[in-house]
Amino acid sequence: MNVTTVTKRCTAVLAASVFAMALGAAPGAQAAGPKKGGTLVAVWQLEPHTLYSARGGGSSPLIVNTKILEKLVRQVAIDKFEPELASSWDISSDYKTYTFKLRKTNWHDGKPFTSADVQFTLKDVLAKLSSNGLLRAIEKVETPDAQTAIVHFSRPAPEYLALASLAASQSSIIPKHIYAGTKYSKNPANNAPIGTGPFKLKEWARGSHVEMVRNEGYWQKGRPHLDRLVIRYIRDPGARAAAMEGGEVLLAVSNPFPGPEIDRLAARPDLVADKKGYDTSKWQMLMEMNVRNPILAKKQVRQAIAYAIDQNFIVDTIFYGLGNASTGPIPVSQTRFYSPDTASYPYDPKKAGELLDKAGYPVKADGKRFTLKLVASPWFTENKKTGQYLKQVLEDIKIGINMETPDRGGTIRQIYCNYDFDITVSNSIASADPLIGTTHWFTSNGIRKCAAFRNASDYSNPALDKVVDQAAVETDPAKRKALLAEFQKIAMENVPIMHLVDIGMTNVVNTKVHNYSFTSQWMYDSWKDVWLEK
Amino acid sequence: MNRTFLAVRRRLLQAVPVVFGIVAIIFLLLNLSPGDLVDVMAAEEQISDPQVLEQIRAEYGLDKPIYVQLANYVWNIVHLDLGYSFRHSQPVWDVIVERLPATLILMSVSMALALFIGGLAGVVASIKVNTLYDNLISVVAIIFFAAPSFWIGLMMMVLFSVKLGLLPVSGMYTIGGDYSLAGEIWDVTRHLVMPSFALGLFYAAIYARVMRASMLEVSGLDFIRTARAKGLGEKRVAFKHILRNALLPVVTLFGLQLGTMLAGSVVIESVFSWPGIGTLVFEAVLTRNFPLVMGVLLFGSILVVIANLAVDLVYMRLDPRIELR
Amino acid sequence: MSPLLQVCDLTTHLFTVEGVVKAVEGLSFDLDADETLALVGESGCGKSMTALSLMGLVPDPPGRIVGGQVLLGDRDLLQLSEHEMQKIRGNEIAMVFQEPMTSLNPVFTVGDQIVESVLTHRQVSRRQARERAVELLDLVRIPDPRGRFDDYPHRLSGGMRQRVMIAMALACDPDVLIADEPTTALDVTIQAQVLDLLGELQGEFGMGVILITHDLGVVAGIADRVVVMYAGRKVEEAPVDDIFASPLHPYTQGLLGSMPRPGLEERLREIPGVIPSLIDMTPGCSFAPRCAKAMARCREEQPDHATIGDARVVACFAAEEEVAGRGLAVDT
Ligand SMILES: Nc1ncnc2c1ncn2[C@@H]1O[C@H](COP(=O)(O)OP(=O)(O)OP(=O)(O)O)[C@@H](O)[C@H]1O
Numbered sequence A: 001m002n003v004t005t006v007t008k009r010c011t012a013v014l015a016a017s018v019f020a021m022a023l024g025a026a027p028g029a030q031a032a033g034p035k036k037g038g039t040l041v042a043v044w045q046l047e048p049h050t051l052y053s054a055r056g057g058g059s060s061p062l063i064v065n066t067k068i069l070e071k072l073v074r075q076v077a078i079d080k081f082e083p084e085l086a087s088s089w090d091i092s093s094d095y096k097t098y099t100f101k102l103r104k105t106n107w108h109d110g111k112p113f114t115s116a117d118v119q120f121t122l123k124d125v126l127a128k129l130s131s132n133g134l135l136r137a138i139e140k141v142e143t144p145d146a147q148t149a150i151v152h153f154s155r156p157a158p159e160y161l162a163l164a165s166l167a168a169s170q171s172s173i174i175p176k177h178i179y180a181g182t183k184y185s186k187n188p189a190n191n192a193p194i195g196t197g198p199f200k201l202k203e204w205a206r207g208s209h210v211e212m213v214r215n216e217g218y219w220q221k222g223r224p225h226l227d228r229l230v231i232r233y234i235r236d237p238g239a240r241a242a243a244m245e246g247g248e249v250l251l252a253v254s255n256p257f258p259g260p261e262i263d264r265l266a267a268r269p270d271l272v273a274d275k276k277g278y279d280t281s282k283w284q285m286l287m288e289m290n291v292r293n294p295i296l297a298k299k300q301v302r303q304a305i306a307y308a309i310d311q312n313f314i315v316d317t318i319f320y321g322l323g324n325a326s327t328g329p330i331p332v333s334q335t336r337f338y339s340p341d342t343a344s345y346p347y348d349p350k351k352a353g354e355l356l357d358k359a360g361y362p363v364k365a366d367g368k369r370f371t372l373k374l375v376a377s378p379w380f381t382e383n384k385k386t387g388q389y390l391k392q393v394l395e396d397i398k399i400g401i402n403m404e405t406p407d408r409g410g411t412i413r414q415i416y417c418n419y420d421f422d423i424t425v426s427n428s429i430a431s432a433d434p435l436i437g438t439t440h441w442f443t444s445n446g447i448r449k450c451a452a453f454r455n456a457s458d459y460s461n462p463a464l465d466k467v468v469d470q471a472a473v474e475t476d477p478a479k480r481k482a483l484l485a486e487f488q489k490i491a492m493e494n495v496p497i498m499h500l501v502d503i504g505m506t507n508v509v510n511t512k513v514h515n516y517s518f519t520s521q522w523m524y525d526s527w528k529d530v531w532l533e534k
Numbered sequence B: 001m002n003r004t005f006l007a008v009r010r011r012l013l014q015a016v017p018v019v020f021g022i023v024a025i026i027f028l029l030l031n032l033s034p035g036d037l038v039d040v041m042a043a044e045e046q047i048s049d050p051q052v053l054e055q056i057r058a059e060y061g062l063d064k065p066i067y068v069q070l071a072n073y074v075w076n077i078v079h080l081d082l083g084y085s086f087r088h089s090q091p092v093w094d095v096i097v098e099r100l101p102a103t104l105i106l107m108s109v110s111m112a113l114a115l116f117i118g119g120l121a122g123v124v125a126s127i128k129v130n131t132l133y134d135n136l137i138s139v140v141a142i143i144f145f146a147a148p149s150f151w152i153g154l155m156m157m158v159l160f161s162v163k164l165g166l167l168p169v170s171g172m173y174t175i176g177g178d179y180s181l182a183g184e185i186w187d188v189t190r191h192l193v194m195p196s197f198a199l200g201l202f203y204a205a206i207y208a209r210v211m212r213a214s215m216l217e218v219s220g221l222d223f224i225r226t227a228r229a230k231g232l233g234e235k236r237v238a239f240k241h242i243l244r245n246a247l248l249p250v251v252t253l254f255g256l257q258l259g260t261m262l263a264g265s266v267v268i269e270s271v272f273s274w275p276g277i278g279t280l281v282f283e284a285v286l287t288r289n290f291p292l293v294m295g296v297l298l299f300g301s302i303l304v305v306i307a308n309l310a311v312d313l314v315y316m317r318l319d320p321r322i323e324l325r
Numbered sequence C: 001m002s003p004l005l006q007v008c009d010l011t012t013h014l015f016t017v018e019g020v021v022k023a024v025e026g027l028s029f030d031l032d033a034d035e036t037l038a039l040v041g042e043s044g045c046g047k048s049m050t051a052l053s054l055m056g057l058v059p060d061p062p063g064r065i066v067g068g069q070v071l072l073g074d075r076d077l078l079q080l081s082e083h084e085m086q087k088i089r090g091n092e093i094a095m096v097f098q099e100p101m102t103s104l105n106p107v108f109t110v111g112d113q114i115v116e117s118v119l120t121h122r123q124v125s126r127r128q129a130r131e132r133a134v135e136l137l138d139l140v141r142i143p144d145p146r147g148r149f150d151d152y153p154h155r156l157s158g159g160m161r162q163r164v165m166i167a168m169a170l171a172c173d174p175d176v177l178i179a180d181e182p183t184t185a186l187d188v189t190i191q192a193q194v195l196d197l198l199g200e201l202q203g204e205f206g207m208g209v210i211l212i213t214h215d216l217g218v219v220a221g222i223a224d225r226v227v228v229m230y231a232g233r234k235v236e237e238a239p240v241d242d243i244f245a246s247p248l249h250p251y252t253q254g255l256l257g258s259m260p261r262p263g264l265e266e267r268l269r270e271i272p273g274v275i276p277s278l279i280d281m282t283p284g285c286s287f288a289p290r291c292a293k294a295m296a297r298c299r300e301e302q303p304d305h306a307t308i309g310d311a312r313v314v315a316c317f318a319a320e321e322e323v324a325g326r327g328l329a330v331d332t
């Protein structure tokens, strides 16, 4: 595929025209032009503990602060980036230096936004705190003038990886004059972020909602369309549905309801179910296998377990058809890196049994081959159900299963700190680039005690490590894609982690809302283009 | 009255060691649960550096042995410092005080509703004992007793908000609504209707049944016959002589149930997105934010101590045979 | 002059799951103003049920008055509506109950409870009612009546409470006062005081008093006439002196025999046997199974009330024969 918009030089003018095209194709954009004004009330299930955390802090803070803070670049599709706080950028031929031209704009408190803020955010915050290896490789940021920031990486930074990293929801630029010299985790601005974005925080009524209002001084003329943006916190799915039906809430993102409920709501004339906007932020359900257990250390055993699982059954029954069977660590929808050329494990319990026999685990006198501890995590309600399904099918092939379902804190401790499991049901999120959040589930340096959502399996394979290390610095897109295909191939051949489902993501939207879901991680977009019918 | 004052003061002083006992037990129980705040934060924040985790643990004081942590906590409590919620970047006190009024409003209105509706239903049922009214009240009470309150809440939501559009779905006030003081009170009242009924009806059902039984029992006592022998009408007998005595078990129950109602409000607050303590403590437990959990429970136990004292004072007013000791 | 209160053929049944308890069966008696009538009988013979029937307070369910008349002046109380009856209770007929410990409402002061009685039937101000209450407390010989007024019942002794009950009953100058075993629950010295008080007050107020008791000893000093009840029925009625001098009915004789009397050192004779069940009544005289003088006829036929002389009534074949033998006129 010819990547048109990822060029070495990208001007604001060009971006604007490309963007206009994107707008035209966006769902919900009707013939009538966008209208200014109105209050969009969106709903989210979990109230964040804080509105900004330098390390990211999970989806609850991010869904709010991405409306207030901005990144240097904005990712609008798998292969499409556009300028945000940077109006343009240049990349050196060795891919180690990125030069950003910055917009002239002000922070919400009136102080000017300058290259010093970019320098501070990238060098003093992200390079120190980010879990993204590339951002940690930022060596220095030069600021020849207020509107120029030159970023030096210690190693070649592949363009796609670099832009995707800078466009990631956690890479928002924060004001140096507020944060410099303070303890980031205790800064009061964490609960009242000051940004450059289209919306300003008006009030965080704890336990209830966050209210944001239009930033009148926003750098892009005519944006945002909305006067006000409110994010309400409603924990109970039934109550969320009632709020949607009652028209009190107009937008619910990221699978706000169980499958059948989505169908019921979407059948209403005033609501639609929308499945776009998650191409570079897709959740997967996976099963980790702990190779510290000598039984699971055998590849044949892991493969046998993989054969014993009918992924389509999970998709159809547990996810009500909303999603698809994963074929590996990169979801099918991530078209830039997805490779179908991997080992696959179609449902075949007989073969699973044979493999186990061959591996030296015949059925013993007690009717079992061996017994495993299954920990099903609580992050998604489907996890526990899937755990029960796994217990069933694995017991069918005579593997005894003891299932445990600790709560959030207990699960993190048990899986990622104490490694007290044999197999798990957990989840990962597939970002734009596999190097951002996917490969560390498999690599040797992903093994970090107590660091959650990384390699808890203890799987270590020099061949895989080498491929990933190369992909981290390979600047030729085609070669890089081949390396990552190789990564998928090794991962699936050895299956220390079996990805089960690419979870289908759905938003439920009131028909009054227009121009949503057109970027590839729209939930974390600033929503400056959304408008409401009066 | 002076004696009452002394007794109240003594009771409050006696409550102090009890509260500290509760604090210590809860503290130890909480620390028995696997995982700590840092685990949860590490997961959310994608912290991958074990050294950083150790740093944070040291900063939060989680690296010390449990008994040292407990001693520190108690020491701080003595100095009226509830600690710091690192998760909220706020002192625990501030976090709680911000959310406490909503819970207090919800609980007191629910309790008032429960007492009024349950009490009235119980009185009517006992006066009309074994009639259609009585049976009807019994059936309704059983339904509200057996049905989970979150379900009742959702059903009310579907009926009154979605279908009839009479009441706001959830929350405590209209977001961005710009009202006068009276308008604001009216707005909150409208939001309060469903959660307070959803929470209160369960207790109303209990009170109705206890009230009915208690009324019937009292109505068989000798002094009720005396009241009738005076020539008093049935209504006066029921509402003056029987009710006053029949209230005693209900008041006792009320005192006992304040604690459980605090727990019940967690569910209702979560269903109706009521910005109170309930949702806060739920989240705090899940994230192992123990200073906050402890703070809330401390508040809760003080609340229960005070409420029980108030109940005893009421009891004393209702029944002159009882004296506060 | 017609009697103050006339009870004719009063029949009160209790419809229980075990069967119909015939608590009061065809009971008749008169009460004159200024007279104390004692209603005597063993426990369970229907004395309280009689009193409650007169008050219109028979617990329903299970009880119901199934027949008879209770004439107060020219009104039949049994025909009155509940509302009309409320105007009579505590006003024209008042009652003092058996158990002083439980008959006062524990949550109101004794003063308030008396005031309530006054206010229920009299159009007076609260202050006046209060004054009246203090007056009544004084009348029943409660020391420091003003101080006691604000006391709760639990602070008073049993005797004091019974005095309060009496004060309450007298609040509206009743014509008829029913005292249902007013002293049973009290200890002996207090018993005498309360009985004396009742006697004095009866004179002062000029009421007709029905004194219910199972203790004939109580009757001697205070009653004018005695009605002896057995198993819901009247078995004998006579002026108090006649009862003690020459009891006619074997049951009355038995009662007297079981009564300790000063000077008499002989052992007390118990009436043999037990009170019959009021549910399955045998035909014939209900006392027959326990009666030494019972004849074949007694087990088949219910003896009628025979009038003997001008003031005595007895229901007993043996007594009739005996009396006839002594040459007295028997009128059945
Ligand atoms: N509520 C009731 N249900 C059933 N039977 C009753 C009830 N009340 C009284 N009785 C029965 O009615 C009969 C008469 O009772 P009553 O109370 O009039 O007796 P009494 O002569 O007053 O006895 P005591 O000296 O013990 O007071 C007794 O046999 C008693 O068992």
Ligand SMILES: [Mg+2]
Pocket (backbone or CB within 6 Å): C047, C048, C049, C098, C180
């Ligand atoms: Mg009696």
